[in-house]
Each structure stands twice: as C-alpha cells, then as structure tokens.
Amino acid sequence: MNSRFFDMLRRALPVVPLALCVSGQAKAAPAPSLCAPDEQVAFSCPIARSHKIVSLCLAPGKTTPPAARYVFGTASHPELIYPAEGRARANFRTSRLRYAGGTGGNAYSFVKDGTQYILFHISGAGLENAGVIVKPVNQIYASVELDCRPSTAFDALDGDLLLEITRSWGPDPELDGMALPVTKN
Template sequence: MSNPLLELISRGANVRNIMKSLQCISLLVLCISSPSCGAADSGPNGQSLEPKASQSSSSKVSANASASHDPKITPLPEATMCSKPDKVVFSCSLDKTKKVVSVCMADRAGQKRFYYSFGYPPVPELTYPASGDENEVLHRSHLSYAGATGGTAYSFTKDGYKYITYLISGTSFDTGGVLVQRSGDTRALSDLRCSKGSITESDDDTVFNASTKLDRDEDIDSHGLPSVN
C-alpha cells in the first residue's frame, strides 16, 4: 500500500505545506470527536452564541454601585450637598462614612439663608434648618488658636444632639469635620473628620460678610470645640 506522505514528498511538495496540512487534519479530527465542536461559534440559525453575560454583568455592577452610593467611593472634592444655585460656605467628604457635609447659603430675593446638609450627593439625609422654618437657625463661632491658626464652627441642636461643623486652617494645613455632642454634655460622642484634600471653603466676600451676622454659639465662644470621649 502506498504512503500518501511519501508520495507528496516524492512529487516535490513543500515540507512547510505538508506540515500545515497535517496540522489541519489533526484539528479537524479533534473537533469531530468533540460534542461541543462549533457550539460557541453559531446557533441553529447561524447566530453567534458567544457569551456576553460578563460584559452585561459588569455594566450592571457599575450602575448599581453608583446608584447605591458605595461607601468605598470617595466623592470628588467639588461634590457638595448644596442645592443649585446656592453657594458653598464650607464642604468636605468625610473620611469614615464617605458622605458629604456642607454648609450652604441660599439667596432668595436678597434674603440670605444658611443651612447644613449631610448625605450622599445629591440626596440629603439631614438638612437643617428645614426650608421655610424661621425658628431654626445655624450658629457661627470663630475659633482662635496659638500662632497663625484659626477657624470657624457652624452649629445647631436637633433631637437632643448638637452638631458642630468646623474648619481649622494654619500654616500649610487645613482640617475639618463634624462633631456630634449630646445636649448638656461637655464632651463629644464622635468626630467625623474630612477626607484629605476634600475641603472646599468659599472665598466670596458676600458669603463671608453674611455669615458673620449669624447668631453666635456661646458655649463654643467660651470653651472652644469639645473634646471627644
């Protein structure tokens, strides 16, 4: 019986072409012996059956993470809880919760209103005072320290707790956050610090001048910021 391979060689066939032919034959034998041969390429109607679930799942995960405000995601420094077109007095994202705290100024027909807003932008969890409530106001106090260091604190009391949003600036540093204090206590329960590099403070003279007209917090004026338990 004649050998086809020897016949091809004797007829001067190129060795490289012979090797390619042998490789194709081997692949064809393997494919025929596999029941899943061609399944990933096409379906009954010639449609591609290549799985696309991984791409779709990835898109859904990204969308869900954004929609649920994943705490692992730190908001950009410019992200604030202030409603448009209200002006930012002070704002930062908090280091542990990754939520944003902002003190804002609304100006409606010359009537300036300052408010505190906390949560994941743009949906607030707590806003004080509530819009239109003239009986609730923020207090403002100046913070003094040794050297070229000073700051500002905005405070209010709600449901038995006092919230103090503060900013302290010195030579080559800024720090801030929110202190939560039980009414009547001399110390704070917690200090939620601003994330590094996330602090935004207004340099608008109109905002500053209006803020100095807020009522002062006598306790902070007398004792400064409370220490944390």
C-alpha cells in the same frame, strides 16, 4: 486628625479672641456638595472613610439673617437636612476659632432635638482639619467626630467673608473664643 489632637491643642495653646475682618472673594467649588444649584456653597467636604458629604448651603438672595441649610449624607440619600422644611429659618450660630501660633478657623453650629451639630474648618501652623462634631446639648464631650478627607475641605467663600455674612446668626456661646469639644477617650 482625631479628637486627641484637639484635646492636646486645647491644653497647649491659649485661645485668643479675634476681631472679624472682611476680605476675599467667592471661589468656584472644587469639592462635591449637596447644595441645590441655586444655593451658594458656603462649606462642603467629603467625609473620610465614607461616601458621605457634609455641606452648608446659603439660600440665594441677600436676607438678614441669611437662610441656610445643613445637608449630610449622599446625593441619592441625604441622612440629615436641617431645617427639614425648605428654607425655613433655623437656629444657626457662627463662631470664630482662634488658637496661638497662627492657627484658627470657623465653626457653624445648630441644635436639633437636643443634639448640637458643629461644622468646622481649622488651619494654620502646618495644620489643616475640617469636619463635623456631634454632641448632646449641655455635655462636655462630643459623641462623634467625622473628619473631612485630607485637603478636601472647601470654604466657597473666604472664611472671614463668610463670618461677616453669617454674623447675624450670632455666636455660639459654647464655641466662640473656646476650643472645639473633643470625644471622650
């Protein structure tokens, strides 16, 4: 899906907040990930038209807030690892995306060097889309949207369970209950 779809969806469907609920169990990861063997794969998918992968990895153990890493690139050449220093605390945020018509999803975001990175997964009403959006902080439009290969996005944990685990990160005020940013056409 391209950014035009999200722009159309944002205009056509009202955003409806959704209360968190806990359900589901951990699943085995069918998609490749860039997580370390001792980390829980929270989300991972190959990026369309490339050999790159994006992964959100949770550190082992039960710390609050949970320590996590964002990894983008290939196994032999990770281009961005956040946070760069091991499993240091980071400013991750977690948000629930909800649209009318049974469409919704999750977004996990962080800010690094004046740039916001948004990892997302949306599904429902015949739609399945996931990927990464990159945008300058305090800007309306995204500068980059990289979609996952169709049908490869993988939430290792049920989306609601993952939200429950990561809710101590706090919501992203620009995303929670809002539409995802789109690229300027």
